[in-house]
Amino acid sequence: ELTIVVGKTAQIWDQAKRQDQENTNKDSPMFSRNDVSIWSILKKCIGMELSKIAMPVILNEPLSFLQRLTEYMEHTYLIHQANTTTDSMERMKCVAAFAVSAVASQWERTGKPFNPLLGETYELIREDLGFRWMSEQVSHHPPVSAFHAEGLQEDFLFHGSIYPKLKFWGKSVEAEPKGIISLELPKYNEAYTWTNPTCCVHNIIVGQLWIEQYGNVEVINHKTGERCSLIFKPCGLFGKELHKVEGYILDKSKKKLCAIYGKWTELAIVSHTCFKVVSPCLSLQTSVDEEPEEMPLPDGDTVQVIPGSELIWRIVPRPDNSAEFYAFSTFAMQLNELEEGMKGVLPPTDCRLRPDIRHMEKGDMDSASAEKKRVEEKQRLSRKNRSKSSEEWKTRWFHQGTNPHNKAQDWLYSNSYWDRNYSLLPDIY
Ligand SMILES: *[C@@H]1O[C@H](CO)[C@@H](O)[C@H](O)[C@H]1NC(C)=O
Ligand SMILES: *[C@@H]1O[C@H](CO)[C@@H](O)[C@H](O)[C@H]1NC(C)=O
Numbered sequence: 463e464l465t466i467v468v469g470k471t472a473q474i475w476d477q478a479k480r481q482d483q484e485n486t487n488k489d490s491p492m493f494s495r496n497d498v499s500i501w502s503i504l505k506k507c508i509g510m511e512l513s514k515i516a517m518p519v520i521l522n523e524p525l526s527f528l529q530r531l532t533e534y535m536e537h538t539y540l541i542h543q544a545n546t547t548t549d550s551m552e553r554m555k556c557v558a559a560f561a562v563s564a565v566a567s568q569w570e571r572t573g574k575p576f577n578p579l580l581g582e583t584y585e586l587i588r589e590d591l592g593f594r595w596m597s598e599q600v601s602h603h604p605p606v607s608a609f610h611a612e613g614l615q616e617d618f619l620f621h622g623s624i625y626p627k628l629k630f631w632g633k634s635v636e637a638e639p640k641g642i643i644s645l646e647l648p649k650y651n652e653a654y655t656w657t658n659p660t661c662c663v664h665n666i667i668v669g670q671l672w673i674e675q676y677g678n679v680e681v682i683n684h685k686t687g688e689r690c691s692l693i694f695k696p697c698g699l700f701g702k703e704l705h706k707v708e709g710y711i712l713d714k715s716k717k718k719l720c721a722i723y724g725k726w727t728e729l730a731i732v733s734h735t736c737f738k739v740v741s742p743c744l745s746l747q748t749s750v751d752e753e754p755e756e757m758p759l760p761d762g763d764t765v766q767v768i769p770g771s772e773l774i775w776r777i778v779p780r781p782d783n784s785a786e787f788y789a790f791s792t793f794a795m796q797l798n799e800l801e802e803g804m805k806g807v808l809p810p811t812d813c814r815l816r817p818d819i820r821h822m823e824k825g826d827m828d829s830a831s832a833e834k835k836r837v838e839e840k841q842r843l844s845r846k847n848r849s850k851s852s853e854e855w856k857t858r859w860f861h862q863g864t865n866p867h868n869k870a871q872d873w874l875y876s877n878s879y880w881d882r883n884y885s886l887l888p889d890i891y
């Protein structure tokens with residue numbers, strides 16, 4: 463099967479190259495992945511984890527994975543809403559909607575974010591949205607990113623550590639975001655935890671790239687025992703389930719309180735009256751063999767709304783020029799902004815100061831590629847240096863520990879980032 467793919471690939475790339483030569487004078491914010499022999503890099507790694515393989519910069523988007531994680535916060539208003547609601551089931555609705563909305567920015571995002579360097583950090587303060595966020599790359603192999611966010615009015619804490627496990631399956635790349643996400647609402651002394659669904663990018667080699675997210679997501683309220691069980695549905699052969707999310711909110715005796723349905727790309731809706739929309743079986747089966755070739759077109763592109771339903775979240779449309787800029791949302795477009803006043807304030811490890819990402823953002827791919835190689839080599843060298851001495855890598859803003867709510871291994875915030883004491887920070891760029 464693979465030889466067929468290679469033959470087809472070569473043919474299509476020749477065509478694409480000719481086309482590209484004809485178009486060379488056109489100014490485009492994005493570059494064509496037809497320019498690189500992706501296949502020559504990827505064919506070695508079928509079934510392998512991709513974290514140890516250096517990928518060409520052309521497959522990237524000009525953001526670090528730490529910045530991409532920050533996109534969880536785009537719909538922070540749902541957390542503020544959870545805080546102001548006195549009924550725990552109403553709070554669960556908001557938190558479940560937040561968990562769905564947090565992955566909405568993945569839609570059509572087929573560029574790979576830059577792997578953060580060990581010790582890299584990212585901070586974001588959004589007074590308009592009422593939160594501040596910071597994150598640190600705390601491990602390189604396996605790559606682990608830890609984050610900690612808080613409501614500026616102290617109405618919530620949101621934290622976690624993510625280990626994106628990337629697997630290449632020949633035609634698709636699957637990213638399993640291992641790691642726990644926790645949300646705390648101090649006013650109610652409540653903690654919620656969940657894990658994100660798996661994200662899959664199809665047609666890596668040829669054809670139209672498209673994204674699917676699938677898997678079970680269970681949001682648990684550890685204080686009340688209430689939970690929201692959601693399935694992000696695999697699209698299926700005929701595309702009927704494309705992007706769909708369905709599930710229930712259950713009380714601690716597992717009684718269904720309401721149904722929740724929608725699409726992670728669009729909206730989330732609650733119904734208290736009709737549970738029939740939700741498939742009776744909450745188990746999930748995906749098979750790599752049954753992966754559809756083309757992005758399936760759903761019959762009706764919107765969700766059928768049951769009368770009496772309550773809309774709990776709807777996506778904000780992306781800006782008109784989004785397609786030309788890596789399918790970024792407005793929120794994503796602002797993540798790498800480096801305003802004058804920030805330069806003296808940010809730690810030298812902040813993603814905004816990373817030279818390869820900055821060059822890519824300006825469209826200078828040659829410098830981006832050269833700088834990416836350089837900083838990765840520098841990282842290798844300093845690891846080698848450490849292995850020769852007795853020195854060990856120390857994470858700066860997080861430490862390893864047990865998540866107090868579900869007792870799993872996690873990275874816990876050391877509470878001092880905003881003091882902005884940058885002494886002894888590593889020189890990683
Ligand atoms: C959180 O909810 C409580 C109770 O409704 C309210 O008093 C407080 O102002 C809320 N905090 C924010 C930041 O909305
Ligand atoms: C590694 O050690 C050498 C020799 O001590 C030093 O010159 C070099 O700067 C170090 N490199 C890094 C990246 O730490």
Ligand SMILES: *[C@@H]1O[C@H](CO)[C@@H](O)[C@H](O)[C@H]1NC(C)=O
Binds near residue numbers: 885
């Ligand atoms: C800053 O951090 C360093 C290293 O952790 C510490 O030795 C120093 O006392 C701190 N400085 C201040 C002003 O807190």
